[in-house]
Amino acid sequence: MAGNIKLEVVTPEKQVVDEETQMVVAPGVLGEFGVLIGHTPFMTALKIGTVRYTDTSGQERCVFVSGGFAEALPDKVTILAESAERRRDIDLERARSAMERAQRRLEDKKADLDFLRAEAALKRALHRLRLAETRRT
Numbered sequence: 001m002a003g004n005i006k007l008e009v010v011t012p013e014k015q016v017v018d019e020e021t022q023m024v025v026a027p028g029v030l031g032e033f034g035v036l037i038g039h040t041p042f043m044t045a046l047k048i049g050t051v052r053y054t055d056t057s058g059q060e061r062c063v064f065v066s067g068g069f070a071e072a073l074p075d076k077v078t079i080l081a082e083s084a085e086r087r088r089d090i091d092l093e094r095a096r097s098a099m100e101r102a103q104r105r106l107e108d109k110k111a112d113l114d115f116l117r118a119e120a121a122l123k124r125a126l127h128r129l130r131l132a133e134t135r136r137t
Contacts, residue, residue, distance in 0.1 A: 005036065019061075045067070092132050105118040
């Protein structure tokens with residue numbers, strides 16, 4: 001089926017993406033899913049990961065998301081993310097610092113450590129770092 005699908009990625013603070021795309025692939029909690037024009041409507045929770053999409057010129061673009069929800073309609077995908085950054089906007093030094101802080105927290109093993117929160121921070125930092133170190137678009 002020919003045609004483009006609108007992609008919107010928004011956080012509580014800002015709109016990160018508002019573009020026409022050929023295809024959207026996102027990290028659902030039950031696995032990665034793809035959406036083309038005409039897709040059956042659905043809604044799902046997202047896990048930490050990368051939203052990949054092909055813009056109208058055929059270039060693959062990437063956006064880091066740290067969870068949230070996605071709604072797919074036949075002509076639009078809306079992602080409501082806790083936080084999101086385009087790959088080109090990820091600050092490598094900031095991502096490295098966040099990874100090191102999270103690793104130190106997990107190694108400290110204090111009784112009052114919120115392990116799940118520290119582990120989630122490490123996952124976010126590692127994913128952002130891996131994404132930022134790949135080809136910048």
